[in-house]
Amino acid sequence: MQGKMFCFQCEQTFGGKGCTKVGVCGKTPEIAAMQDLLIYQLKGISCYATKLLAKGEKIDKSWVSFIENSLFMTLTNVNFDPESHMDMLKRSQVIKEDARKKVAGEEVTAQEALYNLSDTKEQILEDAKKAGVMFDEDLDADIRSVRETIKYGLKGIAAYAHQARFIKYNSDEVDDFYFIALAVMTDDSLNLKDLIKYLVKTGDMSVKVMEVLDKANNEKYDSPTPTKVNVNIKKGPFIVVSGHDLRDLEMLLEQTEGKGINIYTHGEMLPCHGYPKLNKYPHLVGNFGGAWQDQQKQFDGIPGCILMTTNCLMKPRDSYKDRIFSTSVVGWDGIKHISNDENGHKDFSEIINKALELGGFEKDEEVKEILVGFGHKATLSHAETIVNAVKEGKIRHFFLIGGCDGARPGRNYYTEFAQLVPKDCIILTLACGKYRFNKLEFGTVAGLPRLLDIGQCNDAYSAVRIALALADAFKCGINDLPLAMIISWYEQKAVADLLALLSLGVKGIYLGPTLPAFLSPNVLQFLVDTFDIKPISTPEDDLKQILG
Template sequence: MFCYQCEQTAAGTGCTKVGVCGKQPDVAALQDLLVYFQKGLAQVALAAREKGVYDASLGHFMARAIFSTLTNVDFDGARLIELIRETVSRRDALAAKVKAAGGSVPRGPATLAPAADQAGMIAQGEEHGIEKDPELNADIKSLKQTLIYGLKGVSAYADHAAILGQEDDEVYKFLQEALAATERLDLPLDKWVGMVLECGRINLRAMELLDAGNTGTYGHPVPTSVPLGAKAGKAIVISGHDLKDLQMLLEQTVGKGINIYTHGEMIPTHGYPELKKHPHFFGHFGTAWQNQQKEFGEFPGAILMTTNCLQRPRNEYMDNIFTTGLVAWPGAQHIAEKADGSKDFSPVIEKALAMPGYPADTDKGSVLVGFGRNTVMSVADKVIEAVKGGAIKHFFLVGGCDGAKPGRNYYTEFVEKAPKDTVILTLACGKFRFFDKQLGDIGGIPRLLDVGQCNDAYSAIQIAVALSKAFDCGVNDLPLSLILSWYEQKAVAILLTLLYLGIKNIRIGPSLPAFLTPNVLNVLVQNYNIMPITTPDQDLKAILG
């Protein structure tokens, strides 16, 4: 195997024996094969578009399939094989329609027949991994992989949005065009740079769709205090990102005597009016995704994993953990989706009722969430006045993906050392390095503002754009600095969006992506002044003078 799509890749160069994420070589090969067949499906889909043949369900399926290969999502080879077979079935059915309409499809992934068994598919996957790309130019190969990883992030957000009824064929068409392009060997370097930036634009659209789905269904987040302790009684903890799964779980546990807790990226959901109205939606358990193996063993109830962020379940809680959606681990109980999109969480509920739950109330303090763009812009006049009056000297957006690699304490120290006349905006699970810090306020404006999940980078962008208009300047001229941590491919897609928007002077860490060649990195430095983090003291001095 060879995989270097995440920040924690082995030795900073690539996982070759087993994934740091827990991915085994056979699963890595099946994921590579699924991506390869998706490229073939993309080629056929484009040929079909040329002949006026269109399958309305194809785009969402492709997004789901690509999302399945994102880090910490699907570790189950059997489920990946199902996706491979459905990909080939859809490809061949669509190819027949293309040929009937007088068109043709290229040879390669658009015509390759899958092996008959799992061993054969694994061998095929090994023949179509990153190292087998025939592209000889290292920089183009780097940009191809950057594009593919950006597409994985786009696919994740597109899937989340589609689940809530928000779709745009522009997103799906680009997914198909970009996947098909990665099989070409005739495109010059500048075309690849353009396509990578276009991926950033499309990701902005995908996040916009998801924002519309979330806020249109559950209301705009409002400032909400979330308990970090426990309430006596039976318990279920839900992790991941999917708001619809949470909604269904809340509705199905009404009157059951079960309290619902969030974990990881689910903490911002406490701010949504249509979710927080449930009295048994109690509080937050634990911290970021990478701590779940220790934390879940201490949870006295059932565990539900949605979307990504899954680690290998330990034996002590293997019987208590459930997966749903695209998340899967061999042996873990999976809650399947019905044809109408509903899910029956009865097995999760029954497990929670059979477990001890919390024996007594505990108080571990609380944190504030719910500072999306509507909330922040509702006090924009106070923010602007505080900036003009000198009470607020600078804004820092400190967020992104958390992880276990040493060096991530940088973000905790940075926030702790940021001057008291600065405001910290944060989003995604990177905030768990400092989410419970009591930083006080500036004129009633909290110094620590939780904007939401990683996809709420869209909300943060809208805040920045609104402030730039209020101050009649460009975003890069605002007293705003981006200090980002990254781990997986959603973060890659968001970074591409920021670059597409022309945002400069981004600091990123704890290390730079292994899939970027020195030349590609140099382009980012020259055009965007993107830079690695150093130390909190040095970076604060460089930013604030």
Template sequence: MFCNQCEQTAKGVGCTVMGVCGKKPEVSALQDLLLHAVKGLSLYACEGRKAGVVDAEVNIFTVEAVFSTLTNVDFDPARFQLLINRCVELREALKEKVAKAGGNIDFSDPSAVFQPAADLKGLMKQGEAVGMVNDHDADTDIQSLQQITVYGIKGIAAYADHARILGQEDDRVYAFIHEGMAALTNKNLSLNDWVGLALKCGEVNLRTMELLDAANTGAYGHPVPTEVPLGHKKGKCILISGHDLKDLEELLKQTEGKGIYVYTHGEMLPTHGYPELKKYKHFYGHFGTAWQNQRKEFAEFPGAILMTTNCIQEPQQSYAGNIFTTGLVGWPGVRHVKNGDFGPVIEKALEMPGFPSDEDMGSVMVGFARNALMSVADKVIDAVKSGAIKHFFLVAGCDGAKTGRNYYTEFVEKTPKDTVVLTLACGKFRFFDKKLGDIGGIPRLLDIGQCNDAYSAIQIAVALSKAFNCSVNDLPLSLVLSWYEQKAVAILLTLLHLGIKNIRLGPSLPAFVTPNVLDVLVKNFDIKPITTPDEDLAAILGKNKTEPAKSGSGFRNFIKRLLFKQCS
């Protein structure tokens, strides 16, 4: 196996024995084979669109299949066997439709004619043979851009799946996913072609996040500032983790009146701010922190646990009988329930002891998405003009277990009292319970939401730039990002598509970015690796006169040395 798609990849290069995430070589091979099959399906989907054939079932399947290969989603070999076989079935049916419509069906790429082996062992061998989805014979820089694009597509697939579940779709999103996957079969594309595809991936992801924002707010209202207890109530309980709002709504409906309190974990924390979810009286509080701490935290939870979308780790024996997966999430031996059919989860919760007593452990605030902030925009603008607010920091992204992420805690703690910290995604769990105070009634720490709510952060930045009649890059706003999985790659590509510069990225740089590709990012977008909180704050706030020139060769060489060091 070889997998380098997450930030924690072994030795900063790639996992070759077993995934740091817990992915076994067998599953890695099956994921590679599924993406190989999706390439073939995408060839016919692209040709179908030219001939006026758009297959809704193919669109939905493609998103689900690609999303299944994202980090910490599906680890169950049997489910990948079903997906691979279904992909080929859909390909052959689509091929027939395209032929009838007069479209081209003559493709020589092996993915277009691939036939799956009859059993798992045979499929694994096929997956090992095809390897990673990029063109292994291409120039290393082209391979790097292919990987960036594919990982960005995985992020798009995740967001598109969430949006579709709540009724928001756009064929342009599906069309690009097929375009990007089919492009992997074209050996004539240049380096510039792949740069263009990577940036187009960012453009399409922006549209996808807009769809998801409309889906969430359309179904559940715009988030409002909400205080969320970190303690618990006496009684039976269910813990829900992941990202999916629809699953949460269905769980709340089905547990109503049953004497069960529902708690969030990880990225589900911001859901407490949605009006249509807040109305359930048994939707009580938040338990635990980020995804990588689940083994310890889940073992301490005295109720049933439901995993939605990505974030699952190998369940420990202490709670293996209490955890359930739903949707695209899977782990061998863990009971899987259909979306919306949470009877078994409820039964398990009622069997378990629950919390023996009430416990107050403080609270945190959520719900500062774009509508909430724009409602006090005049107050924010006046505070900036008066000098009460000197700077905004967007400290956002993924959390993880790898060393170096304490940087984000220290960075937030050291931000001056006349600055505001905006945050989203699970990276906030490094500092989400810090009491930073306020500036004229405006909290200094503002939780915008999940990684799925990145669209809100972008709209806040755009609104501020309009208010001050300047570009986003000229705002007193700095982006300090942490990344882990492929949704973060998609968001970064969106920021690059929008021309946003001076992004600080960590805790390490992506292993799939070659020095030459990184050089392009530095020259055009001034991307920087994080250094230390003191150095970065000094540079951002203009107190460090020795910071290297943003676009000079010295700075580019510094990044290259850093990349070489982390990969050696």
């Protein structure tokens, strides 16, 4: 594998084994190399930072923020811009030298720590070979597998923590864990058992970060309440906001107030309509399009602008390259980027003026509404009704059908599964996997909508809160509930979500559409034996197995 690109971090990786020529996501070998070397640098910084932690010293939060942004930047479908990668690599060397000075005199032997960034791009790309996933051909496959799983869990954690930090919420424990876990990946003295302890800890930290983000969003924007969202278009100039970052949406809503611009959510932004402090803006008019993988078709030549706040960005077509803007850690070579000032403020005037100039849609479509906003607070306000309906036999089972969506065939499993769920069962959904079925009519059961949208991917935390409250009401464990989890994964936030559910002791998760390529057969077997993870089969067979 030496000297060749190798990436298997997402579900769509080539042939289910690994991308070696170019990423299925659109990542070039050059970007892949820079991302490998950036992670290598983070590991090096962490070897020094953990020495400071061991002495009880606090780590500079600017380092934490840098590590977090770097991890997030290397997550699938986030940043494809060579310049931003070069910039981050140069900054990593400055931080590394600073860290080195702070622990002068202490022995640090890891290659990742001793390495110094070269001066030329050519040499940097050459150096990146040694940072490749498969560079060490003698490394035990199971050790590699667990290290990689920890790494991808960290990337997911970084995406959530970045979102919380932007609105001034964080967890010191999670902040320190970045350094601890990254340093662990350089330690050849650790055996598989040792590494599995850190894998479990990555799950614990994933729960922790989702709790922080849940608190941040609920306190800042008020807890989501059931809200109807128009999924058709309205006449007039518009901006489509994609990604996950509520603060970006809020700033854009503030800056477009009274300007005659309609704001639509897209992808994982859909749940934002449920938050009272965002929904109060009358020009937040609806949701545009479907899940992330349809963006090239749906953005094709639209008479408005698009703002990408976080992943999932695909290669912009020429028909809309002049009207798509990125912000935060997102980037693509040649598209306009909107940065924030030192106070976190962003000036969106360029995208606003462009949207006005483009003029927008010419006429209204007929209103078609879907329901969102069933976070844990909203759903648990009906706890008594739900518990009684279960006791009386009106509600037979709960199905959490959610997770990431993706472009690969086989994902219609989730649509078919949702359609086959019996009428006396409730479907909870979250993340963009919901776009497979969220515009279908499911009706009601026991006076409640049968489809409850509990939010973004990080709201796996909401699902757990709901499940724990029900387990409490029925005086049983979470695995004794009439609840099945049918999870679809695509990128590394889904890895963090899965590790979080496992950390909470959830067993019997149905996972698909395929199993991760980075799980070696032995590590997969460990997860199957310990947590009873099941690969999905057919909707009919899986449903029969669940309902008996």
